[in-house]
Amino acid sequence: MKSNSMRYPPAHRRILSVWNRHFRVYTRNLFSNGLPPFLEPLIFLAGVGLGLGKYIDEMDGIPYLMFLATGLPLTAAMYTSAFEATYGTFIRLEFDKVYDGMLGAPLTAQDLLIGEIFWCGTKGFFFSCAVIIVMSLFGVVPLPTAFLAAISGFMTGLMFATLGFLVTSYVKTINHFNFFMTGALSPMFFFSGVIFPIADLPPYLRPAAELFPLTHSVRLGRALAFWQFETIHIFSLLYAIGFIILFGWWSIRRLSERLLS
Secondary structure, three states: OOOOOOOOOOHHHHHHHHHHHHHHHHHHOHHHHHOHHHHHHHHHHHHHHHHHHOOOOEEOOEEHHHHHHOOHHHHHHHHHHHHHHHHHHHHHHHHOOHHHHHOOOOOOHHHHHHHHHHHHHHHHHHHHHHHHHHHHHOOOOOOOHHHHHHHHHHHHHHHHHHHHHHHHHHOOOHHHHHHHHHHHHHHHHHHOOOOOOHHHOOOOOHHHHHHOHHHHHHHHHHHHHHOOOOHHHHHHHHHHHHHHHHHHHHHHHHHHHHHHO
């Protein structure tokens, strides 16, 4: 006698199906989606790097343009994954009702959200690679090890996906994301070691900078790019893993309740 109960595919296939759905949607408009990651670093390098580069020869013992170029891949990963996990998720949840259809398939809410997190990590990796490719054309990143920094880009995507999901689980209107983008991401961009080392911050602000996830992403990304490691990099790696686990569990729990309500 045949059972009428639904047999779910293995967990990894369910999660991969979510990732594959987003990949297919994203690559449907590959030119418009894929071109900006290559243009944005050019604009920033011309507007900030070349201008300040005339007045700052070195930063933290390396040429200033190289200092900037090894931090920008991680900010690109931060912004793209945070945007995807906030605005993108909210639109799919509240306006397009995409998740209603996806949950009609043999998927759990947890499968869906884990797949979303890995998709954000993939976008972080892609955007990091795009920035590194552009910077390598101008010879301002150490090759070939600079491409290893994209590993930190993937990790950055995971961290800011979990953080973005947590924010999304609380907001009631899409305009509330402005507080997150301006009040959280902008300070991280300026005070996480991208523009200047956090050692140059006043002593009372350095502990706050160490709380920023981008600080640890940039630190690990530069260590991979220059292939130079210290004990503090172990701390940053443990921080990143703990951040992903803690905020991943917290955000998935909250968003699952919202998806199923």
